[in-house]
Amino acid sequence: MKIAARKSTHGSALRRDQFLSDRARAAALRDVFPEVEQLSIELQFSDVSPHTPSPQQHTLYPAAPAFFRFVCPCADCDGDFDLTEAVTSLVKSAQGRKRAATSRGQMNCLGHRLRDRDASKPCSMQMSFQLLSTPRAGSSR
Secondary structure: OOOOOOOOOOHHHHHHHHHHHHHHHOOEHHHHOOOEEEEEEEEEEEOOOOOOOOOEEEEEOOOOEOOOEEEOOOOOEOOEEEOHHHHHHHHHHHOOOOOOEEEEEEEEOOOOEHHHHHHOOOOOOEEEEEEEEEEOOOOOO
16 A cells, blocks of 8 residues: 655745635625725835836725735745735724725835845835725715
């Protein structure tokens, strides 16, 4: 009888699985921010390399997971960008308003690229973001 060899799971696969698990367990946007009808997230990236990743646009509706972490677009990087604090701050500042609210900011990736791990240099990717929170009609919270 042949016994299958146990496969070792690579660290990046474990991180990816954990990321997907965290996203799957996230509560719905309507449960976390009941006053939000729609949340738009625009991401633009810049890096010292000649190959800049394309911008990203995410539109979240009430049924979407309230998960605001985005993986670094560098395939060999183990970092991510966490916009949870920025989104929470925007929604709190917009409470009671009947019009959309926006916020902008920048973040640096704190992960490490595979090619630079030995030197312990952080990833050089920077992300600029713009958030737009549209309130639910009739919301007065």
